[in-house]
Amino acid sequence: MSFHSRVSSTRIKRALGVQAALEWAFRIEQAQLELPLPPDVTEEGFGFGLEYVLLQRAVLGCKIDGGQHKIGGYTHEDAELIAATVAGIPDSLGGKRMAIRVAELARAGLTPDWMPGAVPRCVPTIVKQNQHGTHAGTIVVGTERIRMRGPGARGTWKTIEILACPITFSPHPHQIEAARRGYGEWWQALGWVRDGLIAGGMLREVEVTAAMPKVRPWQRTPPSCC
Structure with a gap:
């Protein structure tokens, strides 16, 4: 075994929780979210062109990732793999709409607003x-x-x-409930992405850990008994 191969095989990966990994991929590496084509759009011609993107923005009420390339045109392949995993979020967890939400929040470095401290x-x-x-x-x-x-x-x-x-x-109790339900749906999607990246084992320089954001940050942890 050559010296180069020994060094490569023992390279230490960068350990990141799934939220930090997503922010690295979308915010730092500016990975693009390549969403699958809808069933009624073919890959021929410009079926997934500007018209479709604008239509999806109008339907979903938010901006679709893409078109923002990193300076130099290179995105780390681990970041691209993370983005591809996000694009595969199943419909049972929100599908394309959730994939866009996860990517946009990661690009902005934000956590969903669960209305902390809100009391009707x-x-x-x-x-x-x-x-x-x-x-x-x-x-x-x-x-x-x-x-x-x-x-x-x-x-x-x-x-x-x-x-x-x-x-x-x-605020109305329904507003608070909706905000926290949305946080829970985002949290479940992150768990799916985390499990997929860990099970896949295909990242070369990043290791996704089991760390997750708090499942219910609005619930205070009871003090431990002395």
Whole structure:
């Protein structure tokens, strides 16, 4: 065995958690996300051209990776393999839409917004301001007839308005639930990518570890007993 082959065989890989590996591939190496063609588009001609890309951007509501090449035109082959794995996220975990989301978040170095610290609070839906400050507004929800009593009333009847202060919850519990459900779906997709990269064993200079982001970062870990 030559000296060169011995050095190559003992090369130490760079250990990265899956989120760090994704950010390295898409943010540093600027790997492209090559999404598979839809069933009704052929590979002939320009079936996957600008028109299709623009259409997908409109349908998915976000930008599709691609077109941003690294200076010098070279992307590390490990980064390309990571991007190819992301592109293969199955439909059961979100498919193309999730692949785009994973890639875009990694390119920006972000974690999905799970609305940390969000607590629904009861707030008035109508707010009015006057010289005395800000106060909750009211609406008429009905009327009631009451009999007047007291000196001079003589048992007369009077119609009065019943007022109520409409309220809502902000942020709404459904908003918080949706944000955290979206985080959970992203987390599951990262787990699939991590498992695929580890099982494949095809990365040459990067080793994806079992490390994952917190599964439910909004849940506080109970203090350990002394």
